[in-house]
Amino acid sequence: MRYTTFGRDTGLRVSEYALGTANFGTLWGGGARREEARKIFERFAEAGGTFVDTADNYQLGESERLLGEFLATDRDHFVVATKFGLGAGRPRISGTGNSRKNIRASVEASLKRLRTDYIDVYWAHLPDGVTPVEEILQALDDLVRAGKVLHAGLSNFPAWRIARAATLAELRGTARLVGVQTEYSLAERGADREVLPMAEALGLGTTVWSPLGGGLLTGKYRRSDEGRLSDWDGLAIRQEDGEQRTRVLDTVLAIAEEAGVPAARVAMAWLRAHAARLGTALVPVIGPRTPEQLEEYLAALELDLDDTRIARLDEVSAVRLGQPYELIAGHADAALGGEAARFDRQGPPAA
Secondary structure (H helix, E strand, C coil): CCEEECECCCCCEEECCEEECCCECCCCCCCECHHHHHHHHHHHHHCCCCEEECCCCHHHHHHHHHHHHHHCCCHHHCEEEEEECCCCCCCCCCCCCCCHHHHHHHHHHHHHHHCCCCEEEEEECCCCCCCCHHHHHHHHHHHHHCCCEEEEEEECCCHHHHHHHHHHHHHHCCCCEEEEEEECECCECHHHCCHHHHHHHHCEEEEEECCCHHHHHHCHHHCCCCCCCCCHHHCCCCCCCCHHHHHHHHHHHHHHHHHCCCHHHHHHHHHHHHHHHCCCCEEEEECCCCHHHHHHHHHHCCCCCCHHHHHHHHHHHCCCCCCCHHHHHHCHHHHCCCCHHHCCCCCCCCC
């Protein structure tokens, strides 16, 4: 396992994979029981993994409780990230969302379940549609100043909201945002339009969830639906529901056959190669349900795809950026006086 700092403006050291623990527990009706979850955690740590990601609502709080138990003997070695906003039990109007009141209550509950006195990265899980970003920032700043949270980030927020929040935090001298979390994979590259360029420009670390498209990129669901999640109303569970996703999966399977490896390794190897091209950290959040699935993720760390195969995957999975980006690209040479090919660029794209 390799390591990096989480973004350009922090010294927080993280492993190149984050272990997602949504499958730690069984209160959602599926997942890993305690002993199996412990094996996954210990094998991840043995492989050099230090970054662990959870949320208060995962398995109705059981994920945090199990993780707290596993962390107990060596808490400070790990970078622990958790999220607030969706609540650990039955949804209630007073126990969900991003209000200062709920953030205060949520962090205390998470600290208790995690058996720790601080959280390394505390994420707002997603916008609630009613809380001003100023209130979120102030509440997170309170927690940082109190030492209960070391770093703050926004998960599943649109790029414009994140950029505004980062700017407000910088101008007001409150705790700065260090990272963003978003879905990203060969099956879903919508973050290429706004979120990833913004993160690169602002130096924010990025964790990406569902790196295998909810299992789509393994190719196994072409043979059977056994094991496929069927709830969540289809959210985050990518289907082979269009021509492009069929072409993507065809290409992944073809390269896997050429290389003599499982399709999942190809998809993860592409993501690692893509992360290396960004100007800030991009960390896949892997979510194994079994120790065997974890071994497949770890094996992908040993696979390096050649430039030709990377280009094939880039091309087949690319999304249209739309306007104004296509207009900008079409005039890029003219905007540099016809000398774009001879212009040496420094750092991330600027305005």
